[in-house]
Amino acid sequence: MxxxxxxxxxxxxxxxxxxxxxxxxxxxxxxxxxxxxxxxxxxxxxxxxxxxxxxxxxxxxxxxxxxxxxxxxxxxxxxxxxxxxxxxxxxxxxxxxxxxxxxxxxxxxxxxxxxxxxxxxxxxxxxxDLLPPVFEKFGLHAAIEELVLEFSTAKNVKINYENELEFSVLEVKKQLHIFRILQEVLNNSMRHGKATSISITFVSKNKQNTCLYIDNGVGFNASLGNQKRGIGMQNIESRVNYLGGKLTVQSEINKGVLIEFNF
Ligand SMILES: Nc1ncnc2c1ncn2[C@@H]1O[C@H](COP(=O)(O)OP(=O)(O)O)[C@@H](O)[C@H]1O
Ligand SMILES: [Mg+2]
Known part of the structure; x- marks a missing residue:
């Protein structure tokens, strides 16, 4: 029990x-x-x-x-x-x-x-200055060619521009954003980078329209990210946003600048 x-x-x-x-x-x-x-x-x-x-x-x-x-x-x-x-x-x-x-x-x-x-x-x-007539008459490709010519004659810089895309299929507004982005990066390369050689290439990469921009200027510390961004770069970012693309900026002191965006 x-x-x-x-x-x-x-x-x-x-x-x-x-x-x-x-x-x-x-x-x-x-x-x-x-x-x-x-x-x-x-x-x-x-x-x-x-x-x-x-x-x-x-x-x-x-x-x-x-x-x-x-x-x-x-x-x-x-x-x-x-x-x-x-x-x-x-x-x-x-x-x-x-x-x-x-x-x-x-x-x-x-x-x-x-x-x-x-x-x-x-x-x-x-x-x-507001909008080159060549842009309205002949489109983005011709406008970039003119921009490149203006920069290379006015400043001491060699610019290589290559394009395998057909811009005319894009809305005019989008073409204008791409043009403004190039105006800004070219100005930056001259003003800040003191670049002597620049290359602008438009290619189709992984089926995406891509712009690759490289200068050989003094570069800057891109790893500082937002801290370093001025209004120009912010505008580029918002334009790329509008284009529905992605922007990457790579640069180091004395190593030039590499900018890539798609649209
Ligand atoms: N191509 C370049 N080469 C060297 N530095 C650059 C270049 N692009 C941008 N930068 C640096 O990034 C900063 C921000 O550029 P940005 O946003 O265009 O402003 P801003 O041109 O008004 O100074 C510049 O002040 C400069 O220090
Ligand atoms: Mg600027």
Whole structure:
């Protein structure tokens, strides 16, 4: 009797122990999943916040560039056109002055002709800076060829441009983004990189339209990432985003710059 009593007691103890052990394991698992889930959610929220911050930064740089562009255009219009047309207007009124001598008349007319010609040239230049006519008439390929020619003649740099893609199948807006990206990287290579040799290649890589841009300039520390990005690079990034592509920038001090993006 006594023996069975002890046995039952032991079985109950063992049962309680197992129950307790199961419960502890269960509790540990629940706590583990709860906390790891919380951590995952926290990381996801942090990532999302970073993305939002980044988008904000890009938007800000786009707005800032737009404002700077407007200011520059306003200044160009004011300095190079309005001021000249003003003098033309003054001169035209002078023509009405009674009893002008022949020579005065000639001088005023020459002034008007001269200034109108300058204003016309300037308005052409301003329009060309905004959008080269060759882009509208002959498309991106011709516009890049012209850009390359302008850079190589104005600066001491050799540029090799090769293209195996058909740009005309792209929307004009997309072509314009590619053109603006090239304008920016070329300016950077001259201004910051002091490059003497540049290569621009458009190829189909893994069935994706790809632009590969290389300069042999002084380079910069690209591993600093966002820290080093100015408005120009941010704009390039937002343009590549618009093109639905990916941008990679590789550079080290004294090792030139390699930029690749697809679209
Ligand atoms: N091709 C390049 N060669 C050397 N440094 C470059 C080049 N492109 C960009 N950089 C560096 O990256 C920085 C950011 O460029 P960017 O965003 O275009 O701004 P910004 O041209 O207004 O300075 C530059 O100030 C420069 O230090
Ligand atoms: Mg720049």
């Amino acid at each position: 006594e023996v069975t009593h002890i046995a039952v007691e032991q079985i109950i103890k063992a049962f309680l122990f197992i129950l307790f052990a199961f419960f502890s394991v269960f509790l540990t698992l629940v706590l583990f999943f709860y906390f790891s889930r919380k951590k995952i959610v926290k990381i996801a929220v942090e990532k999302k916040n970073q993305e939002i911050m980044y988008q904000k930064e890009i938007l800000q740089s786009v707005i800032q560039t737009q404002e700077e562009e407007r200011m520059r255009i306003a200044q160009d219009l004011h300095d190079d056109i309005s001021s000249k047309l003003n003098i033309v207007s003054l001169n035209t009124h002078l023509l009405k002055t009674p009893n002008l001598s022949e020579s005065e008349h000639t001088e005023i007319t020459n002034n008007i002709i001269d200034l109108t010609k300058k204003a016309l040239e300037n308005s052409r230049r301003i329009a060309h």
